[in-house]
Amino acid sequence: MVATVTGLWFPGVKLPQFDFNTLNGYLALGLTNSFADPVRTFVIGGTIHMIDGIIWALIFGLIISPTLGVVVKPLRPMTPTVNLIKGLIWGGTLWIISSALWMPLLIGAILGPALTGAPPAGFGLACGVGPFLTCFGPYGVQALFTNLFWHMIWGVNLGLLFNPMRLGSKVRW
Amino acid sequence: MMRSLMIYLGLLILGIIFAVAGWFLTPGAASFQFPGPINEGGQSLIALGLAFVVVAVGLLLAGAQERMMAGTE
Numbered sequence: 277m278v279a280t281v282t283g284l285w286f287p288g289v290k291l292p293q294f295d296f297n298t299l300n301g302y303l304a305l306g307l308t309n310s311f312a313d314p315v316r317t318f319v320i321g322g323t324i325h326m327i328d329g330i331i332w333a334l335i336f337g338l339i340i341s342p343t344l345g346v347v348v349k350p351l352r353p354m355t356p357t358v359n360l361i362k363g364l365i366w367g368g369t370l371w372i373i374s375s376a377l378w379m380p381l382l383i384g385a386i387l388g389p390a391l392t393g394a395p396p397a398g399f400g401l402a403c404g405v406g407p408f409l410t411c412f413g414p415y416g417v418q419a420l421f422t423n424l425f426w427h428m429i430w431g432v433n434l435g436l437l438f439n440p441m442r443l444g445s446k447v448r449w
Numbered sequence: 450m451m452r453s454l455m456i457y458l459g460l461l462i463l464g465i466i467f468a469v470a471g472w473f474l475t476p477g478a479a480s481f482q483f484p485g486p487i488n489e490g491g492q493s494l495i496a497l498g499l500a501f502v503v504v505a506v507g508l509l510l511a512g513a514q515e516r517m518m519a520g521t522e
């Protein structure tokens with residue numbers, strides 16, 4: 277939720293806006309319906325995006341975090357710093373998945389023709405969604421790094437909030 | 450402890466430098482009008498710099514929580 281809202285604020289720091297709600301809406305409703313009703317697209321896409329975020333966080337809490345603790349010895353202690361590093365690793369993994377697969381294969385397929393198509397039907401841009409998000413419409417590789425920034429916000433929030441403790445711990449907050 | 454703190458602060462300062470440099474490299478004012486200002490290098494620096502800042506702040510917060518927990522054990 278924090279990352280999603282922050283993505284909408286990105287233009288305030290001269291970055292491309294990351295509106296994952298609308299992008300998910302495009303996937304769910306198709307471009308024609310989405311352009312006709314942008315509010316519905318945002319709300320439906322936002323709901324899908326929130327559920328996505330919860331599922332990825334559950335996968336982290338139930339599978340990834342404990343597994344990293346077993347497989348990688350330095351990540352065994354359940355301290356806040358180690359938990360944060362695990363969250364950052366998961367955020368980085370999702371950045372790779374998003375940039376390598378979700379953006380070019382799904383968003384590129386649906387939005388690419390509209391971005392590269394000749395006006396007035398399309399925007400007449402040189403690029404739709406490039407491989408590994410090396411371009412996105414009018415933006416170049418800054419889209420990839422902005423996506424990294426977005427996923428680091430998500431990873432930091434996840435890592436700071438998910439702080440499991442061992443049964444023997446005397447700390448009670 | 451002190452070395453970790455220096456690394457986190459270094460990351461924070463590096464992030465701020467990147468973000469400020471990127472801000473000046475990107476021409477025009479910040480705008481919510483699509484597509485807004487476009488500069489590949491400048492915006493990449495802003496995004497990377499702010500990512501460093503977010504990670505550094507997270508590490509500083511986690512470190513502070515660790516110290517508080519040590520005090521309550």
